[in-house]
Amino acid sequence: MNHTDPVQLVALGQGYQALVFDAPGAANLLDRLTLATLSSCLHRLSSQPPSGLLLFSKKTHFILGADIKEFLPAFAGPHHQLVSWLEQARILFNQLEDLPCPTVALLQGHVLGGGTELALACDYRMASQDTLMGLPETRLGILPGFGGCVRLPRLIGLDPALAWILEGTPRPAAQLLAEGAVDGICATTDLQQAGLTLLTRASTGELDWRARRPARLQPLALPVSEQQLTLQLARQRLASAPAQGEAPARAIAALAASLNQPRAAAQQTEQHHFLQLCPRPQTRHLIGHFLSLQAKQRQRPTRNVSSLSLVGGGLMGQDLADWALERGLQVRLYEADTARRATLAESLAQRWQSLPAAGQAARWQHLQLLERPEQLADSPWVLEAIDEELAAKQALWQTLESLLPEPALLVSTTSSLGIAPQARGLRHPERLAGMHFSQSLVELVLPAAMAAAQRQQLVDLARQLGKVPLQVADGPGFLVNRLRFAYLAAFLELVARGISPYRLDALMTRQFGWPQGPARLLDEMGLANARQILCQLTSQLSDRFARPATDPLSTHLQAGRGGRHQGAGFYRYAHGQPIPDPAWRDDTLKAPPDDSLTLQLLLPLLEEAALCLEEKVVASAAELDEAMRLGAGFPAFRGGPCAYLDDYGLARLLDEVDALALPHPRYRHPALSRRLALAESRGYPEVSSCNRP
Missing domain, CATH: 1.10.1040.50 (N-(1-d-carboxylethyl)-l-norvaline Dehydrogenase; domain 2)
Structure with missing residues (x-):
C-alpha cells in the first residue's frame, strides 16, 4: 500500500490493527479515491481479521463526509453510476460492521455526513471533548445515503434520530454521550489510549461487543404505534417550520418505510429515497449554495483590520460596534445627540449582559465612547450609522472631510440613499463609499475614482467583520x-x-x-x-x-x-x-x-x-x-x-x-x-x- 494513500492499514501490536485516515489534503473526505482505498483495506481485514480494529484520523477532524464537489457531476451523470457509488459505500460500511472482531472509532473535531455514517458502522465510538458530530445532508437537499437513516435510529432511538436528520445540526460531545451516540469522552491527547483500552476490554470479553450487533441488523425494537406517533409529531413540527425543500419530508418517509425492515431491505429503501432527491433543482441549488459559501469562507482579508471608527449610536451603530468588538477590533464610537449619548453605555451594557464577565470586560476594554467629532481626526476611515436623512448625511461628510486627513475614507452604511447624492459638496467625492450591511452580506458601492488599495481596504473590513462583500452599482436601495x-x-x-x-x-x-x-x-x-x-x-x-x-x-x-x-x-x-x-x-x-x-x-x-x-x-x-x-x-x-x-x-x-x-x-x-x-x-x-x- 502506498504511504500517500488516504487510508492506511497499520499494525498496533497484540493482534490489533488500525484504519488511519490521513488524506493528502487539509481534511479527510470520503471521496472516490478514499472509498477505493478503504475497499482494499477492508478486503485485507476480511481475509485476515485482527483481534480488534481502531479507526482514527491524523487530521484535526475525523472525516468531514463525502466530497461535496463530486455530488453535482454524480447526480447529473448516468443513473447506473450513481447507484454504483451508493452501493459501493453501502457494501464497504457493511463489511466494516460485519468484521469478526470489535471495532472502535476514535472521533475528534468535526465528524459529519459520511464520516458519521462510517462511525455508526463500528461497535463503539470514543469522542474527544471537541467533537461535533452530525448528519447535515438535508441541508444539501438530500438525506443520509450511506446507511445513516438505518443505523442511527437503531442506535439512539427514533425521536433523537429524527432530530439529528431533520435539523442537520452537529451535536457536541456531551450531547452525543447523553443520547448514546458515543460510549465515552476524553481529552484529545488521551483519545488513542482510551480507544485501545476500550478495544482491549471488548476483545478480552469484558464488554460483549457481539451483543450490540443484532439491534443494528434487525427492525427497530419499538412498537409500531409508538413509531407512528413519533413520525406524526415530526411531520407536524416540519409543517409548522419554514419550508426547507423536499429533503426533510423525504427523510421522514425513508425512516418510516425502513424502520421495520432488516438491514439489507432498509438500506435499499434509504437508497430509493436518496435517488429520488438527486435530480431535483432544489438539491442543485442547496449544494451550489454550500459550495459558494465554502469558497467565500476561504477568502481572508489581505491584511488584518485593527480598528473601526463609527458615528451614530443607534441600533445600526451598536450592531456594527458589536460585530467589530466580537472580533477583537478597537472601536471608537461617537454619537452627536446628547440625550442618546447619555444612554448609549447603558444600551450596550444591556446588549452584553448575557455574556460572561470576561467577555463583557473585553468589550469595554476595546471600546471608546467619544464626546466630540474632533476625536475621530486620526482615523483611517469613519463609518456613519445615523438616520436616513440626506441633508444630515451630507452635513456629516462635509464636517468629517475637513477633520480627517486626505487619504482617510468616509463610509456610509445607508440602506436606501444613493452614495452620489451624499457626496455632493465634497471636495473629494471619491473618498465616499457605501457599505450596506444586510444579514451576512455587505453590499459595497465603490466610486470609480477610488484607489485600488482603498477598495481592497473596504473588502478586507467586510471580511474582518465576518461578512461576505459584493460590489454593486450606486442607486436607491442598491440591490437587496x-x-x-x-x-x-x-x-x-x-x-x-x-x-x-x-x-x-x-x-x-x-x-x-x-x-x-x-x-x-x-x-x-x-x-x-x-x-x-x-x-x-x-x-x-x-x-x-x-x-x-x-x-x-x-x-x-x-x-x-x-x-x-x-x-x-x-x-x-x-x-x-x-x-x-x-x-x-x-x-x-x-x-x-x-x-x-x-x-x-x-x-x-x-x-x-x-x-x-x-x-x-x-x-x-x-x-x-x-x-x-x-x-x-x-x-x-x-x-x-x-x-x-x-x-x-x-x-x-x-x-x-x-x-x-x-x-x-x-x-x-x-x-x-x-x-x-x-x-x-x-x-x-x-x-x-x-x-x-
Missing part, C-alpha cells in the same frame, strides 16, 4: 433593499385589500421558505424606517414602490405600534415572542387562493431582479441570487430570484399573472416581458435566461 421592498410593497397592498398579514406570513414561511414572513420582517426593521425607505424608493425609482392609499404602516404608526422594538407592530410582542392581533379577520371565502397570493407577492421582486440585471446593478444573475440568499434570506433551496424564474418557467409565470388581471403598475412586468422576448429570439429551449450570467 430594492428587491426586498418591491416584495414588501406588494405585501402592504394585499393587507390594505383585507388579506390577513398572518396568513401571508404563514404562506411565505411554511410554504415558500423565507425565514420570516413580510409582517415579521417589517416589525423587525421598524415600521417608521420601512415607510421612509419606501417613500425614498418611490420618489427615486417609480410608483412600483408606492404604498396603498390606506397604508397599514401609517395606520400602525398612528396607533403607536412601530414594530418589535416598541412592543407592537403587525404583531404584539410579549417577552420577545410575536402574538397575532385577534382584531384581524381574514375572509378566506373572498381571499384569493394561496398560489395567487404567492404570485402577487413575488412578481414585483422578480421584476426588480430583471431590471437590476438590465441596469447592471450587479454583475451577474449568479451574484444577484447569492446576494438575496445571504442578504435577504431568500430560500436557498429555491436558488434565488433568477434560479426561481428558471425553475418556474418565465412564460408560465407571465401567463398566470396576466390571467389575474391585476391593475397595479407593479404587475405590468415590462422587464420580464423583455427577458421573455430576448430568450425566444435566441431560441432557448427554456424561455427564462435569468440564470445565465
Whole structure:
C-alpha cells in the first residue's frame, strides 16, 4: 500500500490493527479515491481479521463526509453510476460492521455526513471533548445515503434520530454521550489510549461487543404505534417550520418505510429515497449554495483590520460596534445627540449582559465612547450609522472631510440613499463609499475614482467583520433593499385589500421558505424606517414602490405600534415572542387562493431582479441570487430570484399573472416581458435566461 494513500492499514501490536485516515489534503473526505482505498483495506481485514480494529484520523477532524464537489457531476451523470457509488459505500460500511472482531472509532473535531455514517458502522465510538458530530445532508437537499437513516435510529432511538436528520445540526460531545451516540469522552491527547483500552476490554470479553450487533441488523425494537406517533409529531413540527425543500419530508418517509425492515431491505429503501432527491433543482441549488459559501469562507482579508471608527449610536451603530468588538477590533464610537449619548453605555451594557464577565470586560476594554467629532481626526476611515436623512448625511461628510486627513475614507452604511447624492459638496467625492450591511452580506458601492488599495481596504473590513462583500452599482436601495421592498410593497397592498398579514406570513414561511414572513420582517426593521425607505424608493425609482392609499404602516404608526422594538407592530410582542392581533379577520371565502397570493407577492421582486440585471446593478444573475440568499434570506433551496424564474418557467409565470388581471403598475412586468422576448429570439429551449450570467 502506498504511504500517500488516504487510508492506511497499520499494525498496533497484540493482534490489533488500525484504519488511519490521513488524506493528502487539509481534511479527510470520503471521496472516490478514499472509498477505493478503504475497499482494499477492508478486503485485507476480511481475509485476515485482527483481534480488534481502531479507526482514527491524523487530521484535526475525523472525516468531514463525502466530497461535496463530486455530488453535482454524480447526480447529473448516468443513473447506473450513481447507484454504483451508493452501493459501493453501502457494501464497504457493511463489511466494516460485519468484521469478526470489535471495532472502535476514535472521533475528534468535526465528524459529519459520511464520516458519521462510517462511525455508526463500528461497535463503539470514543469522542474527544471537541467533537461535533452530525448528519447535515438535508441541508444539501438530500438525506443520509450511506446507511445513516438505518443505523442511527437503531442506535439512539427514533425521536433523537429524527432530530439529528431533520435539523442537520452537529451535536457536541456531551450531547452525543447523553443520547448514546458515543460510549465515552476524553481529552484529545488521551483519545488513542482510551480507544485501545476500550478495544482491549471488548476483545478480552469484558464488554460483549457481539451483543450490540443484532439491534443494528434487525427492525427497530419499538412498537409500531409508538413509531407512528413519533413520525406524526415530526411531520407536524416540519409543517409548522419554514419550508426547507423536499429533503426533510423525504427523510421522514425513508425512516418510516425502513424502520421495520432488516438491514439489507432498509438500506435499499434509504437508497430509493436518496435517488429520488438527486435530480431535483432544489438539491442543485442547496449544494451550489454550500459550495459558494465554502469558497467565500476561504477568502481572508489581505491584511488584518485593527480598528473601526463609527458615528451614530443607534441600533445600526451598536450592531456594527458589536460585530467589530466580537472580533477583537478597537472601536471608537461617537454619537452627536446628547440625550442618546447619555444612554448609549447603558444600551450596550444591556446588549452584553448575557455574556460572561470576561467577555463583557473585553468589550469595554476595546471600546471608546467619544464626546466630540474632533476625536475621530486620526482615523483611517469613519463609518456613519445615523438616520436616513440626506441633508444630515451630507452635513456629516462635509464636517468629517475637513477633520480627517486626505487619504482617510468616509463610509456610509445607508440602506436606501444613493452614495452620489451624499457626496455632493465634497471636495473629494471619491473618498465616499457605501457599505450596506444586510444579514451576512455587505453590499459595497465603490466610486470609480477610488484607489485600488482603498477598495481592497473596504473588502478586507467586510471580511474582518465576518461578512461576505459584493460590489454593486450606486442607486436607491442598491440591490437587496430594492428587491426586498418591491416584495414588501406588494405585501402592504394585499393587507390594505383585507388579506390577513398572518396568513401571508404563514404562506411565505411554511410554504415558500423565507425565514420570516413580510409582517415579521417589517416589525423587525421598524415600521417608521420601512415607510421612509419606501417613500425614498418611490420618489427615486417609480410608483412600483408606492404604498396603498390606506397604508397599514401609517395606520400602525398612528396607533403607536412601530414594530418589535416598541412592543407592537403587525404583531404584539410579549417577552420577545410575536402574538397575532385577534382584531384581524381574514375572509378566506373572498381571499384569493394561496398560489395567487404567492404570485402577487413575488412578481414585483422578480421584476426588480430583471431590471437590476438590465441596469447592471450587479454583475451577474449568479451574484444577484447569492446576494438575496445571504442578504435577504431568500430560500436557498429555491436558488434565488433568477434560479426561481428558471425553475418556474418565465412564460408560465407571465401567463398566470396576466390571467389575474391585476391593475397595479407593479404587475405590468415590462422587464420580464423583455427577458421573455430576448430568450425566444435566441431560441432557448427554456424561455427564462435569468440564470445565465
